[in-house]
Amino acid sequence: MTQDELKQAVARAAIEYVVDGQIIGVGTGSTANFFIDELGRIKDRIKGAVASSEATAERLRSHGITVFDLNDVETMPVYIDGADEINGAGAMIKGGGAALTREKIVASVAQKFVCIADGSKLVEVLGKFPLPVEVIPMSHSVVARKLAALGGEPRLRVKDGQPVVTDNGGYIIDVVGLAITDPAAIEDQINNIVGVITNGLFARQGATVCLLGTAEGVRKLAF
Numbered sequence: 001m002t003q004d005e006l007k008q009a010v011a012r013a014a015i016e017y018v019v020d021g022q023i024i025g026v027g028t029g030s031t032a033n034f035f036i037d038e039l040g041r042i043k044d045r046i047k048g049a050v051a052s053s054e055a056t057a058e059r060l061r062s063h064g065i066t067v068f069d070l071n072d073v074e075t076m077p078v079y080i081d082g083a084d085e086i087n088g089a090g091a092m093i094k095g096g097g098a099a100l101t102r103e104k105i106v107a108s109v110a111q112k113f114v115c116i117a118d119g120s121k122l123v124e125v126l127g128k129f130p131l132p133v134e135v136i137p138m139s140h141s142v143v144a145r146k147l148a149a150l151g152g153e154p155r156l157r158v159k160d161g162q163p164v165v166t167d168n169g170g171y172i173i174d175v176v177g178l179a180i181t182d183p184a185a186i187e188d189q190i191n192n193i194v195g196v197i198t199n200g201l202f203a204r205q206g207a208t209v210c211l212l213g214t215a216e217g218v219r220k221l222a223f
Contacts, residue, residue, distance in 0.1 A: 004034075006118035006213030007082075011035040013211045013218045017114045019077040020045045023068055025106045026060060027081020028053040028099035031116050035080055036060055050076065052106045053099040054167050070106060079110035083117050083207070084129045084200075090115075090207040090223030091183040095132030095200030098157070098166050104198055108205060115207035119214040122221075126183055130155070130174035131190075132200040137163070139195025140171050146193050150186075152178040170197050 001009075011034035018024055018039070026036060026049045036056065039049070040063030048066030050073055051057035057067045081103060083092040092115060094100050107113050131152070135143045140163075144154040152175035157164040163171045180186050183203035190199040210221040 001213075001215055003118055007031045007116075008034045009218055010116040010118070010211040010213040011038045014080050014114055014116050015039070015042060017078050017080065017112070017209070018042065018046060021047055022077050023047050023073055024049045025076050025079030025110045026051055026056055027079070027103055028056045029082045029097040031082035031118075032056065032080070033059060035116060036063065039063065040065065050106050050109075052081065052103040053097070056099075070109065073109060076110045078112045078114055079107045080114045080116060081107070083115050083121055085123050085126050086115055086117060086121055086207060086210055087123055087126055087183070088221075090210065090221075091126060091201065091203040092206060093126050093129050093131055093200050094202055095134070095172070096129070098132070098164055098172050100132055100200040101134050101166065101168055101170070101198045104202065107202070112208040113206070115210040117210065117212055119212045119219070122212055126180040126201070127178040130176045131178055131180070132157075133173045133175060133190060134166055134168070134170040134197040134199070135173055136195050136197065137169070137171050140173060143193055143195045144173055147173060147175050147190070150178065150189070152176060168197065
C-alpha cells in the first residue's frame, strides 16, 4: 500500500469515533485532509466542526460542513488529527503544517484525541522529526539561542526566502537533533521560554487513541 492509501485507511477508520449530532474537532495536514473528505460523506450526521487552521476550515466548508468558532463551543466529544511522530505512550510531535498552536487549543476542548497516522510515525523516542516551536516574530533569535542550549539545532522555517508565517502571525523554529526521552518535561521547559507561543510536543495532553495504517490493516493503540 502507498502512504496515501494508508492515510486513507485510517481516515475511514476514524469515522467510527464521530459522535452523531455533535461538533467534531478537526486537525490539519495531509492525513486530516483524508479524514475531512470522509467526514463530508456523513456530514448530515454531525452538527459541524471546529477547525485547527484556516486551510482546514476552507476544506470543511468545501464539503458543506458548518465550521464553528471555538469560542462558541464549550466541549466536544472528539478531536481527530494526524501526527508527525507518536510514541508508545501517546505523546506526539505535531506542527509540520505550522498549525500546532491551534491544534493544541482545539484538542484541549475535546474529551478524546484520536490520532490517525501511517505506521511509519510510530517511534520509540521522539525527536527524529524536527520539533516545531511557534514564536513571536521579534523573539525568534533569542528563542533560537535558548533552544540551542537545550542541545538541538534551531532552524527558522523559511519558504521562498521568507519566514513561514502561521495563522496566528507567528514564526516557526524547527529544532533538529533532540532525543526527547521525557516529552512532558521538554514541553514544559520550552513553553516557559519567553517569546514562545507553544511547541509541537503533545505530551501533557497526548492521544487517547491512535489508529495506525499498516500493510496488514489499521492497528489501534489505546493510551
